[in-house]
Amino acid sequence: MAMTTAKTKPRTRSGSENRRRDKRLLVRLDDRELTEIETGAAAAGLTLASFARARILANPAKPSRRAAADMALLAQVLGQLGRIGSNINQIARGLNGGDRRELDDLPLALAEFRGTASLILRALGMRPDADHH
Secondary structure (H helix, E strand, O other): OOOOOOOOOOOOOOOOHHHHOOOOOOOOOOHHHHHHHHHHHHHHOEOHHHHHHHHHOOOOOOOOEOOOOOHHHHHHHHHHHHHHHHHHHHHHHHHHOOOHHHHHHHHHHHHHHHHHHHHHHHHOOOOOOHHHO
């Protein structure tokens, strides 16, 4: 009987960069400096820590990208979520009271929910499609 040996890849360290980076650097800033750093990080699509690391180090590791958020769209979504939550609460209250007519409102509430989910995906820079429902 012939034995074969399987080649295995060497183990690499797993875990997020946050767990591997366990040292901290405290830097004092004034309001103008902090605003400048926040603006630069947002323009680069980076977290504050990744932006600072990239500016300080000559060869930074892969920076953590942050999704650019559309604040106006997120504000619209927040309002819609409140309205949808109220509608679902009214449907549940009616069903608990034995009013089966509330079931007629369920398809509209679900459609509103799906539309709001699509807006959230757009605000996060993702493409809304059937895979996200």
